[in-house]
Amino acid sequence: MPLIDDEGNLFGVVNVIDALAVCLVVAVLVAGVAVVGALNDGNGTGGPETGDENNTSQQATRYATIDLGTQPDYVAETVAEGDQVAVATEGHNLTLTDVYVSPTNGGDDGHVVVRAEIDGEYPPTDADETAFQFDNSSVRIGSDVAIDTADYELEGTVQRLEEDGTTLRTARTTVRLESNVSATTADAIESGDEYRFAGRTVATVTDVTTTELDNSSAIAVDLEADLVTFDRAGTQTFGGRSLETGSRLTLRTERYDISGDLLRRGPSEPIDETD
Numbered sequence: 001m002p003l004i005d006d007e008g009n010l011f012g013v014v015n016v017i018d019a020l021a022v023c024l025v026v027a028v029l030v031a032g033v034a035v036v037g038a039l040n041d042g043n044g045t046g047g048p049e050t051g052d053e054n055n056t057s058q059q060a061t062r063y064a065t066i067d068l069g070t071q072p073d074y075v076a077e078t079v080a081e082g083d084q085v086a087v088a089t090e091g092h093n094l095t096l097t098d099v100y101v102s103p104t105n106g107g108d109d110g111h112v113v114v115r116a117e118i119d120g121e122y123p124p125t126d127a128d129e130t131a132f133q134f135d136n137s138s139v140r141i142g143s144d145v146a147i148d149t150a151d152y153e154l155e156g157t158v159q160r161l162e163e164d165g166t167t168l169r170t171a172r173t174t175v176r177l178e179s180n181v182s183a184t185t186a187d188a189i190e191s192g193d194e195y196r197f198a199g200r201t202v203a204t205v206t207d208v209t210t211t212e213l214d215n216s217s218a219i220a221v222d223l224e225a226d227l228v229t230f231d232r233a234g235t236q237t238f239g240g241r242s243l244e245t246g247s248r249l250t251l252r253t254e255r256y257d258i259s260g261d262l263l264r265r266g267p268s269e270p271i272d273e274t275d
Contacts, residue, residue, distance in 0.1 A: 055125055057122065061120075062118050065159045065161075066114050066116055066147070066158055067159050068113065068154050070109050070112075076101045077101075080099060082096065083149050104240065111240035112156075114168075116147075140161065144157055168230065171236060172227070172268065172271060174268075175243060177222075177262060179221050182217070183218075185219075185256045191206060195251045205224070
């Protein structure tokens with residue numbers, strides 16, 4: 001029997017044109033299956049970052065800057081690097097990796113900011129909530145996070161949320177203060193004097209000059225100091241406030257307190273915590 005008969009049938013049964021059409025359809029179907037398989041090869045390139053090919057939660061670690069606001073000095077002193085939050089959710093942890101504390105002008109309270117390493121997860125791709133999750137709560141910029149340890153229970157607002165970075169953006173900022181003080185206080189001020197708050201050095205006197213005032217027992221003091229400041233959105237802050245010319249600033253050491261007007265703010269040198 002000939003391969004194609006006089007009527008154009010393959011083996012006398014199937015029309016050649018019909019056979020070619022069937023082969024074309026089969027080829028298209030095979031190519032489509034191959035493309036779908038390539039897009040779902042398990043590398044996560046074919047779907048959202050919040051889930052995997054099995055549409056399950058995805059474990060992740062994020063680093064957050066959390067503003068704990070104003071706290072009493074005895075509370076601020078207990079907040080330390082390495083503090084951990086115990087949570088019931090398996091695989092979820094929060095550990096403080098850096099702490100910044102600076103005194104308010106009242107002196108007894110301090111502004112506390114922490115950096116935290118948070119182990120949590122992203123929900124499945126079909127979930128209603130897509131934000132990073134920690135202990136069944138969403139963590140995003142502007143949200144509140146509870147930090148409950150064996151020694152204290154605080155709540156703060158997330159200012160930054162990033163994929164890496166264990167340290168806060170702190171700096172040494174030079175300021176110049178002017179004040180009229182008693183002769184006793186003026187005599188006590190020396191370069192190298194430290195202002196310590198909540199167990200940390202927050203300011204160091206780097207230079208001081210004194211001038212006697214006419215017809216007065218007071219002494220004019222021109223003082224320069226390096227403050228440990230916190231960078232909030234490009235602005236250096238101390239005690240939760242920006243360092244503006246004309247603002248009032250108080251320094252306290254073991255031998256004296258001095259409050260002065262901020263005449264000038266000098267350069268800020270970033271602090272490298274790894275040094």
